[in-house]
Structures are given as structure tokens and as C-alpha cells.
Amino acid sequence: MKKYKKALLHVGPDKTGSTAIQSAFDSCRELLHEHGVYYPPGQWHAELGSYFCEKPEKYIFNQQFPFNDLKQLMQRDVDYLAALRMALDRDTANILVLSYEGFVNLDVRALTGLRQFIEEYTESCEVVYYARSPFSYATSAMSQQVRLGFHVLPDGHPPMQPAKVFLERLCTVFGKDHVNVRKFSRDSLLGSDVVFDFLSLLELPDAVRKEVAGQSVEENPALSAEGLLIGEKIIRLLGGHIPPGPFFPQRFSRVLGRIKGTKIQLDQQHVEALEKATKVHCDYLEQEFGVSFSAGEVISSNAEPLISAVTADSLAELLVDFVMPEVAIPVPVETSDTLIVSRPRGKVAYTGPLLSMAPDEEKLLDVVVSNNGMQYWKSDASKPVVLSYHWRDATSEMVVYNGKRTALPKEGLGPGESINLSMRVMAPSNPGNYCLELTIVQESVNWFEELGFRPTVIGVTVPNKYGAICIRFCQNINRIFHFGKSTVRSISSLLNFLKKS
Secondary structure, eight states, X not given: OOSBSEEEXXXXXXXXXXXXXXXXXXHTHHHHHHTTEEOOSSSOOHHHHHHTXXXXXXXXXXXHSOOSOHHHHHHHHHHXXXXXXXXXXXXXXXXXXXXXXXXXXXXXXXXXXXXXXXXXXXXXXXXXXXXXXXXXXXXXXXXXXXXXXXXXXXXXXXXXXXXXXXXXXXXXXXXXXXXXXXXXXTTTSGGGOHHHHXXXXXXXXXXXXXXXXXXXXOOSOOOOHHHHHHHHHHHHHHGGGOOSSSHHIIIIIHHHHTOOOOOOOXXXXXXXXXXXXXXXXXXXXXXXXXXXXXXXXXXXXOOOOSSOHHHHHXXXXXXXXXXXXXXXXXXXXXXXXXXXXXXXXXEEEEOSOOEXXXXXXXXXXXXXXXXXXXXXXXXXXXXXXXXXXXXXXXXXXXXXXXXXXXXXXXXXXXXXXXXXXXXXXXXXXXXXXXXXXXXXEETTTEEGGGGTOOXXXXXXXXXXXXXXXXXXXXXXXXXTOOOOHHHHHHHHHHHHHHHHO
16 A cells, blocks of 8 residues: 555646745645645755756756756755655655646656656655646746846747647656646636645645645746846846856845836737747647636737836946946947847837828828847947838739838837837839838848848828829818818719729
8 A cells, every 4th residue: 555645746837826835835834744745845846856857957947056066966866865755754644745847847758757756655646737828927937037137038039838748748647637737817726826726636624725825925926027127137237247046036036026117018029929839739728628718818018118228227237236246247349240130029110090192202100119129229330220111012012122211219229118200201103002011121131021020011092193182182171171061072082083093
């Protein structure tokens, strides 16, 4: 007969309340043991996963808290497993609980070793996995990236969880019937709390569940959008001077967390990219485990942080001076390579009325230019970044490729910045219906859409000469005279006829 009647293996993944569960169980270890639940020593049990890795130096826990000596790392894992076995052999509880959010990153071989170890002590093992909306996960993970001293979007794309990959491995090793997938959202969690929800899987009195759940601590609250921006600026200021491990979070995480402001939100471009990238994983969750996420869980907005990038730069420098006065802030040296925009992210937004332009007419369009990437767009460099456009006809054939240029401000546009500009546009020479593509080009380098940037497309009508004259005449005269309804209808019919002719 096995020692434990049941084991719960909590595998996270990250940003699903794992720290709250672990802190509650760690602080209430004795109370839980009194009611037949054993939570082995330590806030989490990351080293257990490391022991079963073929290459422990690649294990996520060891990446975050690296060892310089591989032999020392492997000896640590051997010692940990020996101490854990000793503790399990002495224990008298009925249920075993093990937890670490990095367990989901183990491959099949390592998971098999972990399962075999657990089976030595228990009759059955239930794997507990919390699934979070990809959109709320992305903003939370972006915050965590900066707290740990990493760039918010290291590859230009929002972070995501490959749920299908994680769960297929878990089902392969433990069996689908032993994998419990629970939705991580306030509306779905029992008691609207992840700790209380997890405790519901144990045979505990309600009073004990409430007491344990009350001991959880939110140790990783999300940064504000302003805290995220300032944190990213600090990371860039320090450049390669941030050593791995707890160095950055120990010095800056708490400070950044105290910066109040707006919520971190995804722009529409990142939402669309995330929808596309996570569709296979969301479909898998719904089809195999009945977990679905509604459109209302998308966190998207055009809202900007309450501070500009320039202000964030200044605050970042002040914080570095205050927290690390012994460190001389490195002066960035811009080479030709650093001036090249390789991953443009952003938008040229036009929200004005539908356009009608006379042939060869030049207009100024009011646009909002946003830099949502991690590189500065320089306007005064040898290869400046400027606004431009293309014209396509009704058959999508390119009519005008090199549109007129509109310069950015002298100081350029930094990461996270937006600016209102008047953009020069000249209509094609021939009447017709066209698509105007508002885009950006770095002179002598690339058009941004060649690097994944999405131009803003506007439908524009270019009427014939007489239609254009009539349109301008009626637009001007209508400001002076009040027409009767029948007159307005007659003029509207004439305008429509002239536009089509």
C-alpha cells in the first residue's frame, strides 16, 4: 500500500496565481498537516523538476537563478531529492501537494521521471493546470519581464503561453483523466480566489480553507503602464550591466510597483497578432477541456501612458542615481547599426472624414503616429525615418509608390511615444477610386511594411475636373446659404453623377 492516498501536482503555469498558492501553503504548513495535507519544506519545489532534467542548466528555474558550476548544480539537486525522500518517509499525512509553475516546461522525459517518483509514494496523482486568457496573460507577463530586468517585448511580440504544447505533454505522461484544467479568471474561480479554488480540491473543512486562503500574499502585482515604461527605460540605461538572477528585482521591482497610473494595455496590432498566434491553443483548450475565453477578455486600448517617453527617460535616470549611486550610467553611443529600425511596431492613424481629392490636389491629413516598438525613430540621422504613402487603384495596382515625405519632429519618436502630425499627401493625376496607404519609410533602408508594419488604408475618391469644381463650390457656398431640402437633394444627385462620370 502506498504512503499517500492522493497527490496534487500543481504545475502553474506562470502568471496564474502560483505565488499566492505557494505563499499560503508555505505559511500554513502546520495547519494543513493537522488536517492530513503535507506540503514539503520550501515555498515551492522547483529543485525537484531540475533533478529530472537531462540538461538542468537549461531548466527555467536555473536560468533565473543560475549556477556557475554545473557539478554544484547537479549536487544541489541530488541533495534536495535525498532530503525530500527523508521528509516523505517520516510524514504521516494522507495527501501530498507539490507546486512549481515551471513544471510545465519539463519535457516528456523529465515529466516521466517526476511521475515515477510521485508514484512511489501515492496511489493516484492529479495534475492541476490553470489556463489564463492569452490577453490578460500577455499584459501580466510583460509586467513580470520588466520586474525581472528583461525587455518588455524582447522579440517584438507579446508573450504567450503555448497551452496546447504544455497540456499535450502532461496528458502523454500522466493521462488526460489525471489532468485537471481550471480557468483562471475571477468569474470562474471558486470564491473568486485562486487559493480558495485550489484548496477546494482537498478534503478540508471550510473554516480551514478560509484561514489558509486568507494567508496568501500578492507578491507580484502588475505594474502600471507608467511603471512599465520607466522600468524599460532603466533596463535600457543599464544596458548589459544587469547581472542575471535577483540583482534587478531586488533593487527596482518594489520601486516600480509603487508607480501608480493606468493599466497596461495592448494596442490593436498586438491584439491581432496574439489572436492569430494563440488560436490553436485556445481551440485546443475548448475542444479538449471545455475552457474558453470570450472576446470581452481582450485588453486593448488606444490609451497612452500619463507620461511621455522624455519624462520617463528623466525619471529612469533619477531612479538609477538614487538606487544605484555607485554606478555610472553608460552614455549610449549610436552607431549606424543602432540607427537602423529592424522591428518597427506602431501605427499611422487617420480618424478624419472620408476623403475626396481633386486630381493632383495636395492636402494635409491630421494623423497620429505611434511608436509601439522598442527602437527610436530618428528624424535627424543620416537615414531618417519619415512618413510617406502609396496609392493603389481599384484593382490594387500600384499607381504611386514613392509618395511625398513628411518629417518627424527633430527629436524623433521614442518607444511608447505618440505624436499628432499634419501629413502631406498629393492625389493621383487621373480620376477614379483609390486606396491611400499611410506608412513610414527609413530612407535608404526599408519601407516599414517590408518589416511587418501594417499601413493604414483609406478609400479616396478622385472625381473628374468638373466634379471636383462642383464639390468645392457646393462645400463653400453651403457655408453661406441655407438650402431647402429639395435643393440639397438635387445637388447631392448631381454630385454623385459627377463623381461616377
